[in-house]
Amino acid sequence: MDLLAKELVYKPDTEFHLNNISFGMKKGEIYTILGRTLSGKTTLLKAIAGLVNPQSGRILFDGADLSRVPVWKRNIAMVYQQFINYPHLNVFDNVAFPLRQRGVSDKELKSRVYDAIERVGLKDFESRKIQALSGGQQQRVALARSLAKQAKILLLDEPLVNLDYKLREQLREEFGRIFTSEFSSESILVYSSTDPMEAMQLGGETIVLDEGQILQQGPASEIFENPATTRVAEITNDPAMNLLPGVIEDSKIVIDSKMKLTIPLHFRELSSGQYTFGIRASDISLSKKGHGFTVELAEISGSETFLHARHDDVSLVGQLDLVKNFNVGEAVNLQFDAQKLYAFSADGNLVSSPFQEFGRG
Amino acid sequence: MFVVAPFLWALSTSFKDFNSVTGGATYIPWVDFEPSLEGWRVLLRSPAQGGVNIVEPYFNSIAVTCSASFISIFLGTLAAYALSRFTFKAGFIKNSDITFFFISQRIMPPIVLSIPFFIMLGKLGLLDSMVGLVMVYVVLLMPIAVWIMVDFFNKVPREIDETALIDGCNPYQAFYKVVLPNSVPGLIVAGMFCMIFGWTDFFFAFILTFTEVQLLPVAIVALNSSITPWWSLSASALVSVAPLIVVAFIVERYLSKGNLSGALK
Numbered sequence: 001m002d003l004l005a006k007e008l009v010y011k012p013d014t015e016f017h018l019n020n021i022s023f024g025m026k027k028g029e030i031y032t033i034l035g036r037t038l039s040g041k042t043t044l045l046k047a048i049a050g051l052v053n054p055q056s057g058r059i060l061f062d063g064a065d066l067s068r069v070p071v072w073k074r075n076i077a078m079v080y081q082q083f084i085n086y087p088h089l090n091v092f093d094n095v096a097f098p099l100r101q102r103g104v105s106d107k108e109l110k111s112r113v114y115d116a117i118e119r120v121g122l123k124d125f126e127s128r129k130i131q132a133l134s135g136g137q138q139q140r141v142a143l144a145r146s147l148a149k150q151a152k153i154l155l156l157d158e159p160l161v162n163l164d165y166k167l168r169e170q171l172r173e174e175f176g177r178i179f180t181s182e183f184s185s186e187s188i189l190v191y192s193s194t195d196p197m198e199a200m201q202l203g204g205e206t207i208v209l210d211e212g213q214i215l216q217q218g219p220a221s222e223i224f225e226n227p228a229t230t231r232v233a234e235i236t237n238d239p240a241m242n243l244l245p246g247v248i249e250d251s252k253i254v255i256d257s258k259m260k261l262t263i264p265l266h267f268r269e270l271s272s273g274q275y276t277f278g279i280r281a282s283d284i285s286l287s288k289k290g291h292g293f294t295v296e297l298a299e300i301s302g303s304e305t306f307l308h309a310r311h312d313d314v315s316l317v318g319q320l321d322l323v324k325n326f327n328v329g330e331a332v333n334l335q336f337d338a339q340k341l342y343a344f345s346a347d348g349n350l351v352s353s354p355f356q357e358f359g360r361g
Numbered sequence: 362m363f364v365v366a367p368f369l370w371a372l373s374t375s376f377k378d379f380n381s382v383t384g385g386a387t388y389i390p391w392v393d394f395e396p397s398l399e400g401w402r403v404l405l406r407s408p409a410q411g412g413v414n415i416v417e418p419y420f421n422s423i424a425v426t427c428s429a430s431f432i433s434i435f436l437g438t439l440a441a442y443a444l445s446r447f448t449f450k451a452g453f454i455k456n457s458d459i460t461f462f463f464i465s466q467r468i469m470p471p472i473v474l475s476i477p478f479f480i481m482l483g484k485l486g487l488l489d490s491m492v493g494l495v496m497v498y499v500v501l502l503m504p505i506a507v508w509i510m511v512d513f514f515n516k517v518p519r520e521i522d523e524t525a526l527i528d529g530c531n532p533y534q535a536f537y538k539v540v541l542p543n544s545v546p547g548l549i550v551a552g553m554f555c556m557i558f559g560w561t562d563f564f565f566a567f568i569l570t571f572t573e574v575q576l577l578p579v580a581i582v583a584l585n586s587s588i589t590p591w592w593s594l595s596a597s598a599l600v601s602v603a604p605l606i607v608v609a610f611i612v613e614r615y616l617s618k619g620n621l622s623g624a625l626k
Contacts, residue, residue, distance in 0.1 A: 046523075049523075049527055051523050051526070051527075070531070071523075071526040071527060072526050072527070072528075072529050072530055072531050074527075076527055077527065077528075078523075078524065078527050080520050080524070082518065082520055084518065084520045084521055084524050085524075086521070086524075086525075086539055086543070087543055088539075088542040088543050097528055098527075098528035098529055101528055101529035101530060101534075102529055145528070149528070
């Protein structure tokens with residue numbers, strides 16, 4: 001492991017921002033820190049950068065303790081969620097700033113700056129003022145500055161969150177391309193996000209952070225397929241995975257003592273008892289054979305409709321692959337795909353997933 | 362119209378003689394009255410020739426105002442940056458209390474400060490000297506600079522400083538390479554206020570100086586005698602306003618270049 005964090009604790013007031021966090025990161029890899037707002041993502045990145053000093057714990061890079069190294073001597077680059085550039089400089093000088101600061105020779109500086117500007121798609125914008133750029137372009141300048149620096153650790157703190165939907169989609173794709181194809185094998189990339197889609201798209205390793213603690217760490221697909229706990233299942237799905245308390249009895253799944261489902265194959269080793277069942281919004285569909293629900297809210301987004309529905313104490317969100325107007329209070333029949341059901345034990349740990357059998361039940 | 366009228370009135374009066382002023386309202390030179398340069402001449406003549414010399418007080422004023430403003434801005438900006446970026450805590454005293462302490466210097470009526478200042482400068486042997494005046498003015502002007510700049514720095518995102526640190530600046534470089542260039546509008550506003558307050562102060566200039574160092578406002582008031590010399594008073598009023606007008610025009614030209622407005626989103 002090239003970057004090693006050991007038992008980081010940061011508690012500026014009454015709440016933990018980092019609660020005993022340890023992890024390791026390797027050069028040439030992409031790491032996504034996935035968590036809701038206030039989960040400690042920014043604090044963690046700032047701790048790596050040296051802008052936040054954890055009260056205890058250590059960060060080692062290439063075997064050397066970083067704790068005593070001031071921010072300006074650590075070889076890092078960071079992009080913030082706000083578009084942070086130097087407003088008094090133009091695009092070229094913004095990107096050149098960290099290189100000038102390091103005394104890079106004029107010739108090398110020029111080639112690195114032009115190269116970075118081209119990579120983020122801002123060619124011919126070199127002499128523009130920062131204020132004359134759109135938000136997306138400003139964020140590209142910030143990214144170009146961090147790329148030109150060729151830092152050992154590149155930190156991106158929710159870089160796309162303040163952009164509008166379309167631009168976010170476009171930039172996410174470009175970021176993915178820049179990072180996967182042209183990223184140096186000598187550097188570590190840490191990307192924080194609230195959006196599970198971004199983690200999936202970037203691939204690499206995902207660290208799920210919640211209330212200053214690491215809940216799960218592993219390849220993005222692994223976390224998506226086998227979320228370790230109900231909380232991880234909520235964080236790593238958008239909309240959050242529906243969690244329905246229920247029981248297994250007489251070879252049936254019974255949710256809210258009314259809805260009965262046939263037991264799927266991957267649940268066959270689970271014993272009778274209390275469980276929390278998880279089903280993704282996208283695995284819910286309209287069907288005459290389904291269970292009766294009442295519509296509480298319906299949102300159309302692109303070619304999909306998000307349906308918030310309730311049946312007594314059970315409320316869930318379905319992501320339907322169609323565009324349809326539902327009226328509030330309208331009765332609908334929803335069917336769960338039992339083959340896609342997750343089962344969590346009463347204390348919230350995963351016991352069975354459609355992708356893997358645990359056989360612990 | 363309302364802004365320009367008093368100036369025109371003073372301008373016209375400065376060219377009048379005794380009869381033109383006392384003989385009822387007259388407005389236009391050569392038509393209403395015969396212009397005379399007497400009012401202006403008095404200002405340049407030495408006291409021995411029966412004039413009141415304002416040239417020396419004029420340069421005294423410029424020197425004191427400029428140096429006091431410069432020192433205030435320099436120290437005030439540093440203090441403001443510290444107050445804006447770092448958290449100070451000494452018992453119940455916090456950042457906002459320190460900021461308020463600075464401003465409280467301006468809330469106090471000047472008369473309260475005048476006696477301690479007089480005694481202090483007396484003990485230091487700085488009464489009736491430029492250095493003493495500059496010191497007192499720094500005390501008066503720095504709160505303005507701190508107050509304006511704290512507010513300004515609070516609006517410059519902290520992430521800009523942090524980015525500068527990450528990009529290899531030590532805290533001092535981050536301040537003068539990144540934060541300061543982005544604070545030029547605030548510096549100009551603070552500088553303007555310091556200049557205006559320093560230039561127009563009469564009270565301390567009157568109390569803390571006697572004969573050696575005379576400042577312009579005091580010299581102008583000294584023009585007054587048993588007969589109020591309206592013509593030379595008007596002339597000196599115009600002369601004393603002139604530098605501020607020049608400063609205002611320079612700033613305005615700089616502002617309209619667009620470097621300043623909207624530097625930060």
